[in-house]
Amino acid sequence: MTVVAERWLESFSAALARGDTQAAAQLFEPDGYWRDLVAFTWTLHTAQGRSAISQTFERTLAAAAPTTWTLNGESPARDGYLFAFSTRLGRGIGHLRLREGRAWTLLTALRELKGHEEPAGVRRVHYADPEKQSPVPYVVIVGGGQGGIALGARLKRLGVPTVIVEKNARAGDSWRKRYKTLCLHDPVWYDHLPYLPFPDHWPVFSTKDKIADWLEMYASVMELDYWTSTECLNARPVAAGWEVDVLRNGEPITLRPTHLVLATGMSGFPHRPHPGAMHSSEFSDGAQYRGKKALIVGSSTSAHDIAANLHANGADVTMLQRGPTIVVRSESLMELAWGRLYSEKALAAGITTDLADLTLASVPFRELPALQKPIYDEIARRDADLYAGLTRAGFLHDMGEDGSGLHSIYLRRGAGYYIDVGASQLIIDGRIKLKHGAVSALAENRALLSDGTSFLADLVVFATGYGNMSEWAGKLISPEVAEHVGPVWGLGSNTTNDPGPWQGELRNMWKPTKQPRLWFHGGNLMQSRHYSLYLALQLKARFERVLPTL
Numbered sequence: 001m002t003v004v005a006e007r008w009l010e011s012f013s014a015a016l017a018r019g020d021t022q023a024a025a026q027l028f029e030p031d032g033y034w035r036d037l038v039a040f041t042w043t044l045h046t047a048q049g050r051s052a053i054s055q056t057f058e059r060t061l062a063a064a065a066p067t068t069w070t071l072n073g074e075s076p077a078r079d080g081y082l083f084a085f086s087t088r089l090g091r092g093i094g095h096l097r098l099r100e101g102r103a104w105t106l107l108t109a110l111r112e113l114k115g116h117e118e119p120a121g122v123r124r125v126h127y128a129d130p131e132k133q134s135p136v137p138y139v140v141i142v143g144g145g146q147g148g149i150a151l152g153a154r155l156k157r158l159g160v161p162t163v164i165v166e167k168n169a170r171a172g173d174s175w176r177k178r179y180k181t182l183c184l185h186d187p188v189w190y191d192h193l194p195y196l197p198f199p200d201h202w203p204v205f206s207t208k209d210k211i212a213d214w215l216e217m218y219a220s221v222m223e224l225d226y227w228t229s230t231e232c233l234n235a236r237p238v239a240a241g242w243e244v245d246v247l248r249n250g251e252p253i254t255l256r257p258t259h260l261v262l263a264t265g266m267s268g269f270p271h272r273p274h275p276g277a278m279h280s281s282e283f284s285d286g287a288q289y290r291g292k293k294a295l296i297v298g299s300s301t302s303a304h305d306i307a308a309n310l311h312a313n314g315a316d317v318t319m320l321q322r323g324p325t326i327v328v329r330s331e332s333l334m335e336l337a338w339g340r341l342y343s344e345k346a347l348a349a350g351i352t353t354d355l356a357d358l359t360l361a362s363v364p365f366r367e368l369p370a371l372q373k374p375i376y377d378e379i380a381r382r383d384a385d386l387y388a389g390l391t392r393a394g395f396l397h398d399m400g401e402d403g404s405g406l407h408s409i410y411l412r413r414g415a416g417y418y419i420d421v422g423a424s425q426l427i428i429d430g431r432i433k434l435k436h437g438a439v440s441a442l443a444e445n446r447a448l449l450s451d452g453t454s455f456l457a458d459l460v461v462f463a464t465g466y467g468n469m470s471e472w473a474g475k476l477i478s479p480e481v482a483e484h485v486g487p488v489w490g491l492g493s494n495t496t497n498d499p500g501p502w503q504g505e506l507r508n509m510w511k512p513t514k515q516p517r518l519w520f521h522g523g524n525l526m527q528s529r530h531y532s533l534y535l536a537l538q539l540k541a542r543f544e545r546v547l548p549t550l
C-alpha cells in the first residue's frame with residue numbers, strides 16, 4: 001500500500017511543481033478534503049471538493065513553492081500515511097488518507113520557519129543569561145491560563161518578545177480557584193503542555209490543584225515573561241498595533257504591542273440568568289452545607305460535580321434539568337474514543353502525543369460526526385444499564401442532536417455534556433434528586449420554577465455555563481470590534497447554539513480575525529498545546545516580516 005501512497009505523492013508534487021492546480025485537485029476524491037495549517041494559506045483552512053482545493057492552490061501555490069515531498073511511511077495509528085515537505089519559507093509535515101488511489105483527506109501543517117528554527121537540541125544556547133528583563137512586547141497575551149502559558153512558551157522559544165498579563169496572583173489560579181473536588185475529565189496523555197510532558201507516574205485524571213501547580217512551575221521554568229496580578233483594563237487598536245492599559249500590582253501601565261492575543265478563556269463570562277445568584281464558577285466546596293437543601297440549576301459537567309460534592313458533604317441536593325445532556329462513562333470514553341490515540345497502549349504502538357495531535361487534526365470537522373456516531377452507538381450498547389437507569393430516574397439524555405456525541409458538541413458549543421465519574425449513579429439511586437424546567441424567579445431562599453412550583457433552598461447554584469469568547473473583545477476592546485469579529489468558537493453546524501453557515505474550522509480560533517492583529521487562543525489542554533504552534537508561527541512570521549502576500 002505504501003507504494004500507492006508514494007505514487008500519489010509523486011503525482012501530486014509533480015502537478016504542484018508544474019503549477020497545475022487542476023491536476024493536483026483531480027488526485028482527490030470529488031468531495032475530498034485538504035486541510036492546511038499555516039503551510040500554504042497562512043491561516044487554518046479546510047477546502048472541500050476539487051474546485052475549492054484547486055482554488056486554494058491557485059491562491060497560495062506561487063508563494064508557498066513547495067518541494068521535497070517525502071513519504072515517511074504508514075502512520076503508526078494505521079489510518080493513513082505521513083510525509084514531510086518544505087515550502088519557500090518553512091518545513092512541514094502532513095497526513096494523507098487514500099481511498100482507491102485518490103485522496104480522501106490531506107493535511108499539510110507548517111512546523112518551523114527556515115532560518116528561524118527553535119533553539120533546541122544542537123541549537124541550544126551554551127550559557128543562560130542571568131539578567132532577566134521583561135521585553136518590550138511585540139505580542140501581549142491577555143490571560144495566563146493554560147492557553148496563554150502554552151502560547152507564551154512557544155513564542156519564547158521562537159524569540160518573539162511577549163508579555164503575558166494575568167489578573168490572578170499566581171499562574172494556575174484559574175484552576176486553583178475552582179471547586180475543591182474538580183478533577184480533569186480528559187486523560188493525562190491528552191493534557192501535556194508543549195515541550196515538557198507530565199512525568200509518567202502522573203495520574204490519568206489529575207486534580208485541579210496538581211494542574212494549577214504544574215502551570216505555575218511551567219511558567220517559571222520556561223522563563224515566561226508572565227506578569228501576575230496584572231489586569232488588562234482595555235485595549236485600543238492604533239495604527240502600529242495596540243495600546244493596552246493594564247494595572248500591574250495597582251500601577252497603571254500602557255503596553256504598546258503590535259499584536260494582541262485574547263487568551264481569556266471560554267469560561268470567563270458566567271452565564272447568570274439571575275443577577276446576584278451564585279454561579280458554578282463561585283462554588284468552592286459543600287462542607288458548610290451539611291443538612292442543608294441545595295438546588296443546582298443545569299445538568300452538564302459543573303452541575304454534576306457540584307451536586308456530587310454537596311451530596312458527599314451531607315446536603316439534600318436537587319438538580320434542575322432543562323434539556324437533554326450527553327452522558328458518557330469516563331472508562332467507555334477512554335476505551336472507545338480517546339484510547340486509540342491517547343493512552344499507554346497508543347504510546348506503546350508508537351503514537352506519540354505529537355502524532356496523536358496530528359492525526360486528530362487530519363480529520364476534517366465535516367467528517368467528525370459520521371466517524372464519531374458509531375463510537376457513541378457502541379457506548380450506548382455497552383452502557384445500556386447506565387442509560388436505562390438514567391431514563392428510569394427521569395434524567396433526559398441523548399448523544400447529541402445527531403448522535404455524534406461529546407466531541408462534536410464540544411466543538412459546536414463547548415458545553416452540554418457530562419463525563420460520568422460517579423454522579424450519574426447518584427442520580428439513578430435518587431441520592432441526587434431531579435426536577436425539570438428552569439428558574440423563573442429567585443427571592444431569598446425560594447426559587448420559583450417554570451412549572452409554577454416553588455422550591456425552598458438554602459443554596460441555589462447556577463451551573464448554567466459561560467458566554468461566547470467574543471464577549472472578551474466587547475469588554476476589553478469595544479462592542480464594535482466584537483461585532484466586527486463575530487462569534488468565536490463553533491463550526492457553523494446549524495445545531496443548537498452553533499448557527500450556520502458552515503465554517504470548516506473553529507470560528508476565529510488561532511487564525512487571523514477580521515480585526516487586524518487581534519487573535520483568540522484557548523480551548524482544552526490538547527488544543528492549547530497543538531494550536532499554539534500554528535498561532536506562534538503566524539506571529540513569528542509577522543515578527544520576522546517574512547509573511548508572504550497571498
Ligand SMILES: Cc1cc2nc3c(=O)[nH]c(=O)nc-3n(C[C@H](O)[C@H](O)[C@H](O)COP(=O)(O)OP(=O)(O)OC[C@H]3O[C@@H](n4cnc5c(N)ncnc54)[C@H](O)[C@@H]3O)c2cc1C
Nearest residue numbers: 143145146147167174184185186231232264265522524525
Ligand atoms: C468542570 C470543568 C471541567 C473541565 N475539565 C477539563 C479537562 O479535563 N481538560 C481541559 O483541558 N479542560 C477542562 N475544562 C475546561 C477548562 O476550563 C479550560 O480548558 C481551560 O480553563 C481553558 O484554558 P484557558 O487558558 O483558555 O482559559 P482560562 O483557564 O479560563 O484562563 C484565562 C485566564 O485569563 C485571565 N483573565 C481574564 N480576564 C483578564 C484580564 N482582563 N486581564 C488579565 N487576565 C485576565 C483569567 O484570570 C484566567 O486566568 C474544564 C472546565 C470545567 C468548568
